[in-house]
Amino acid sequence: MKKSTYTIHRAILILLGLILMNQSVYSQNVLIEDFNYPVADSLDQVGNWFRTGLRQQFHIRISNPGLEYTGYAGSGVGNTSQIKNEGLGNVVLKSFTHQIDSGAAYMSFMLRVDTLLSTFKEAYIIGFNPQTGGTNVNTRLMIRRITDQSFNIGTGDSETEIKFNNKVFNINKTILIVLKYSFLPGNKNDLTSVYAFESGVPATEPNLSLVDLVSYEDFDNQGYVVLNNNYAQNDASGCDIKIDGIRVGNSWETSVLSTISSSNNLYNISVEYSIGSYPNPMSEIATLHFSVPEKAYYSIVITNLEGKTVDRPLYKELSPGKHELTLESKYLLNGTYICLLSNGIKTVANKIIVK
16 A cells, blocks of 8 residues: 555544544434334344343334324334333334434434323333443433323433423324433533424424423433333333334434435345444443445454554455444453444444443
8 A cells, every 4th residue: 555545544544533532513413213124023133223131022013104294304204113011021222323422412203102001101212322331221201191092291311310291292193202412511410301393393493392301310422222112110011102213413403304214125124334332332342233235345444543453353245234243352452442344435433432
């Protein structure tokens, strides 16, 4: 390789590192999920979703048809996730392309509650999770049953820190929800906010939210979306809830107004080109979760923030779809690294922290 080419390559890697370290400065979308997959009994292992914790028998499903909400980009695209709290279920997570660690994290999605039996009291069904190596679901969307036909919406960071709004929503109607986690200076004062709309898509963030809650615990970042089907909850049985059109970004524009679809083909479940790792930070071992859209030779390269390669855990021909790779930290000192997935034409990156 000529020296000038090497210098350019090294500069690109350094720039990628700086972008990942200061990503909240840039306006970006980090996840789009329209559940554009075939109908299935379980979302686990589909489209880079994976289960964590105990593997109970009641799954989060993929059902048909997808939800519709006039004016929202995810309306009518693909199918939908379906949460039916019939018994002990599971938690599934999906990694962002990059974690959000300052400013604010926004998550918008369509919500439809179709059944609330008298056995259902309140529960959380979706939220953020940081890349900390554990399940720390926060900015939870809480549903509280009023009658079989109506409910309230709230938020919470734990079972003991919950706040509801008294506005009444009716079942069998699709509404637009926005969750927001704000990283604020100080200790234990980050803010969780929920917006809910029954019609229209605001072009800018409203001045007032439906409900706000000061966080009982500040998080360093947000790196996953979590869906919960009756896992570790009391009085949460007897519901049928659908969530669709998830968009996550670091601004109102890159979440609520994001227009790109995660898939163009209902039966192609592997069109995403992405990489993430869990746990992150890692100590000894982490699992890289990545997907590629076409058959080709791919490489995974680990670099430090100066652009120097410290490990090459993969170089092989891959088929379209989702893949996993075990990453060991024996070659890595404590610190921050950039994990690059490339086919020689396109490169995507993920920040990895070793502790």
